[in-house]
Amino acid sequence: MQLKKRKKAGRVRRTLSAASATLLVATGTAAAQDYYGYGLEKRNDNFGPGIAYTQMDSALLVYQESGGRVQATEPSLNLAVHGATGEQLTVDLIADAVSGATPNGAVPSDRIQTFLTPLKAQGSSTTVTSASGGSTIIQLPPTPGQIAAAAQGRQYTTAANTLPMDKGFRDHRAGLTLGWSQPIGPISDVGISGGYSLETDYQSITAGLRTAQNFNSDNTTVSLALNSEFDTSSPFGGIPTPLTAMNAQWKTVTSRNKTQLGFVLGLTEVVTRNWLMQLNYSYDAQSGYETDPYRVISVVDAVSGEPTSTLYESRPGKRQSQSVYWENKFEFGPSLTDISIRYFKDSWHVTSKTAELSERINLGRSMYVEPNVRWYQQSAADFFQNYLVGGQTLPAYASSDPRLSKFTGLTYGAKVGFPLSARTEIYLRGGYYQQTGNGHPATAIGQLKTQDLFAGNKSVFGLFGFQWKFH
């Protein structure tokens, strides 16, 4: 409630105050010394419906995977301007710098393996090496029929019994999203948003529409959000032809697109004074280039299990998915429990279950701790394979991406927050995320029986945030 700040009482108020005091003291209603002590909040610290205020959130995420794998630093900023009659403007800015090694999809071998990729910059003569013994520039023999031949390529090797990783991975991204929402006539909320994200090899344009209606004294909200995305993938070296041999040639097709359309139908309910519930159903349909242009899959010998060649992976051009998400928040005394579950299923035959629990415990008024745990389990996509076997017919689609494999993920995290005042808060959150999967399938062949085929990751992350509200 935007109450005017306490100022010196004007003439009318002083007189009225005195007259009221006289009346109430004379009629035995109040004692004189009690009369002038009134307290509406000490500061104008009300933020909520009917109040115009702005909230600014800033955060820095630091993420590190074990084994020298991906490392990311991601600052972000969110500005939400709330109008007194329900309008809201949001601005989101995000940047990230990602580097480190990433598994390329090939299987480990008991022998040294070499991999060829195009040079990062076409025609460049700079060496691409990274501190951890990376790649060398090699001269390529001319290949008949190639257009715009790159006479140089990049080659990197993987030691024996090690998961093959491309170490020269470095990328920067910046993104901006803008949103506007407001009530229109009898409709509680109508919103529109648009976003743009750009990184060296990828561009994404998003657009969304949302509408929501409140019922039942604002205890029930039904919402529908439509979202769409148009992505362009422009990988280094161009788009490889699926299931062809990995090579250092600069590919003829330089970019491919992907379109996504989806909706989220939501129901939010304030069930009791201290129980809030949300139930969402989401549907998503994607069409276009779904493949990871940098990932490969090994073809191994049917007897020895030795990798004989490396092929670019291939994924279907369409993907539909659905999910149901249910979240409950309960507040009891100094603690707040947040429990959510999600069930997901898509047309690639991936099904997943997620359950997450966090418990916020207020320690006095200026600190809280919030431990949380998340359990995740997914099944493999139907075209997921750890490797292909030489001599068998090539399938239409194949990928060894651990993100499409069967695994269980557990996250243990804790957050500590310090509300410095009713307007500002700093918080620090840390977590450990571990994926576990079967690295020794019963069907492993030859030397692969001795290798750990699961390429999922273990990572540690930290988030430092600052939140500030002002009128």
Added chain:
Amino acid sequence: MPASATASQLSQSGRDMVYAFHAMATPCEARVETDDAALAGQVGCAVEAEARRIESKFSRYRSDSVVGQINLAEGRLIAVDPETAHLLDFAARCFDLSDGLFDITSGVLRRAWRFDGSDRVPDPSTVEPLRALIGWDKVTWQPPMISLPAGMEIDLGGLAKEYAVDKALAAARSLTPMPLLVNFGGDLAVSGPRTDGIAWNVAIASVDREGDMAGLLELTSGALATSGDAQRFLQRDGVRYSHILDPRTGWPVRNAPRSVTVAASSCVEAGLTATLAMLQGKRAEIFLKREGARAWCIR
């Protein structure tokens, strides 16, 4: 018109016991932060008793009420009891303070104006003769004696509800030290903060959307009163006539806010501030800002 005799009820609401009843033509409640139903019942009964006492004592509909006797006295001097005397003193000071905008003799305008949401704006010829019957300065008030010229009447409706809140809270406070909130149809007062110093949360009702909240307020002590036109207005030719009548002209105040909520030490003070603000019409916000009042207007 007799007040509807709806039974009172006691119920649990969150951490509070709420005693609800109907009086002064609005829903009333007494809220105690306790589990003790017996205590809440006792407090509720005291609050209800005070509300009904004030309602019947100052009701303009009853010929045996104090106000009824004054209005039917036809010019004779009437002696009033101390409580009524203090209220009349207060009304007199408010009349001076507001340069005649707040006038308890303006009730006669009821004969011309009926605010039922229709478009039946009265003809000036019906309003004009009533103007001669308005004016506290025409009343003979020598405490404890009062005399009204023929045809004039007094109406304490603009004071009684807020005064009843303050009195009822005082009665409740004498029974228990537990945190209390007394709310008569939106005019409310609290005894202090809730246990652990937490504030009482009060929602400001939206003027247009039933059940909607236009804002949320946190109260740790003092009182709130709201002056508003939610149901009582006339509308004709696109002009909205609020039910706040200017006693000096006999016509509604122009461009008054739809609703004014004021916080002050007592409900009486809050209510009067809100009424005075509404009477300023389009200058309501400026008035409140200049006075340094803790207030919120909805236009």
Added chain:
Amino acid sequence: MKSRTRTRGARPLLLLLCLSASGLCASCSGIGPRPWEKDLMAKPEMALTPYPLQTAADEHIYFSKEASSGGRGFAGGGCGCN
């Protein structure tokens, strides 16, 4: 093949949806706290996403390391990491 998979898969999802929705029906029929009882709901930490950047950071990590995405009610993604 694709349509058969969808029909088989949609049924457990729809069942979960119906069970949850029917559990809510009692509360949807007009019972629920009155506006002045929503003091706890007004607390910022009771909002569905009181820390938007924390939620976004989590979603980003899981989106880039898992096959499933979203569910929460806003569309994530926008990066090339899946």
